Amino acid sequence: MDSALPTRRPRRADARRNFDALVAAAREAFADNGSRASMEDVARRSGVSIATLYRNFPTREDLVEEVHRDEVEQLCLAASGLDGLEPWDALVTWLRRFVDYIGTKLAFADLLNRSADSFQACRKAMREAGAPLLARAQRAGAVRDEVSIDDVLRLVSGISTVEYVDEAQRERVFDVALAGLRAG
Template sequence: MSTLVDQLATVVQRPKRADAARNFDALVEAARAVFAADGAGASLEEIARRAGVGIGTLYRNFPTRDDLIEAVYVGEVEALVVAAAATEKLPAEKALGAWLRRFVEYIGTKHALIEGLNRESTVFAQCRAVMYGSGEPVLARAQAAGAVRDDVNISDVVRLVSGVAAVAVDDDAQRQRLIGLALDGLRPVG
């Protein structure tokens, strides 16, 4: 379906031989669980154990820790792309807010994983491009409807909201208040 998402699988690729492909999947699944439990600094040997493979196999498929983190992260980005597509039904002035709220909710729970992400990597750059590509039409629609000022671009919007998503909050009410403030900053001036 989405050609955006298809770009993501290019760097670390799933091996073709049946046993190797099984191991690859087991590793990504184990990594998802262990990173969620212990954060991005989790033991790779623990991940290999959990996946039922040797540590050598982990390193053959994912030469660096970053490669493994990224493999998990790609899945998260795909979910955001789907969420952006889902806002098409909403009116233009509501769609951007809805997507961004979803964004914050999603990123907020994956905070530990994202902190461990190498922001210079190719995969990360691709993920960013894909995310921008999916959010851009939502922003453009809001701007065309006059709900959002014209002098911001999708990169500004995503980063402003990323900041709000990452910061620690007392409770959900404060998080909502912060998102509200950020969105108010996006409204046309005057």
């Protein structure tokens, strides 16, 4: 994982457990309520006091940034676990995970955009995680040679931010985008 993604994660085991519980609870609260999720709800879901929450995350932005960083880290780690798949399947599997990541990011995009350094570090980490998958698929002849990882991430990000009639329509649009990446 790219070391450009700093975390506030404490070293002591008990503090680390509280920190991780807060991040997991915040992820759930943001998924359920978007950026309107209250800090009190996050503390309640995590099973720690509001004082512990604020000791770890003095501001809402700090918490949002950590949840985002954690999501990016998980996305990047997922890329490294796909070596056993065929190149095209590995790329598509990772892109589907990327689509899920975009869905969580949309809930608090306004807050994320305020932290340009962290946001840029996360974008860099995602490009670095996806680039080897794309290169492997290109070497296998499965993806068009002229496509860059930046092209692919912008394409998938764009189709992930549109409202769809239903999940089936979103899948059709995603499949059309994937067909545009295929070589031949």
